[in-house]
Amino acid sequence: MEIDGKAWALLQAIQQDGRLSLTELAARVGLSVPATSERLKRLEEAGVIRGYRAVVDPVAVGYGVQALIGMTTPQPGKQKLLAKLREMPEVIECVHVTGQDSYMLRVVTRDIAHLEALVGAINHFGETRTSIVMSTPIPLRPLSPPVK
Amino acid sequence: MEIDGKAWALLQAIQQDGRLSLTELAARVGLSVPATSERLKRLEEAGVIRGYRAVVDPVAVGYGVQALIGMTTPQPGKQKLLAKLREMPEVIECVHVTGQDSYMLRVVTRDIAHLEALVGAINHFGETRTSIVMSTPIPLRPLSPPVK
DNA sequence: GGTGAAATCTACAGGAC
């Protein structure tokens, strides 16, 4: 799919505020409401927009500790590990990466004791390296048009 | 703020689909539309909901390579580094963590050459350890109620 | 891609529990 200037204007606006009305979006993009609606639907159907989500503050809902956990896992245990991780709601993301770690996990826990228990529940699958998140100088940002 | 069962139902629904109408949300939560609207506004004003965003597929918009970069930086250079990172749209997240790395960055680049250039632009601020994301077995999930 | 009317949704009253 070709993403022109209007499409990028739409994407930037909707990434910043996912609940903007079509009327607002149309005004920002410089198109009529139906044209904006059409473009948005196309972007969704093409998979450019994967979905919409509310961003919830973990601390406000009782998750006082956030951590990144790098794991080195032998090949045979990987499927079992992933199955286990999928069952754990505290594991909010898992990516498979090159380098020393096989996986990098992002987890949320109520407190340090909870984090310790969580690490204890997965560290027989391989080595774990746990880093506690102290602050987030740059919180997840919208994607911008590549300079090309 | 106390988050009861209804609030969690609301949060789960709105995390999964941030564009659900109040009418839909009300049906799922089991409240009237105005009650749902009230609760949603409270959650936003209390900072429990930090915002709403469309999730865009990086590959679909020309960012073929995603990577995690751990950085070890001497204290005096940290502010300069952060200022630099904030100017780089490819750096879509930066967290300050405990452990060997000072910061963990998430970056998106068009290709490997672009990634190489990006690392070259920041590695005089300290050591970098770059891991390329190969796949995402668990993409960022909604937060669930802590089991308590 | 634009225009206009019908269907739907949101916001805001007022009142019950």
Added chain:
DNA sequence: GTCCTGTAGATTTCACC
């Protein structure tokens, strides 16, 4: 304080050009 019913106003969704 939290919720529900009514309604007026705004928004979305179609038709069609």
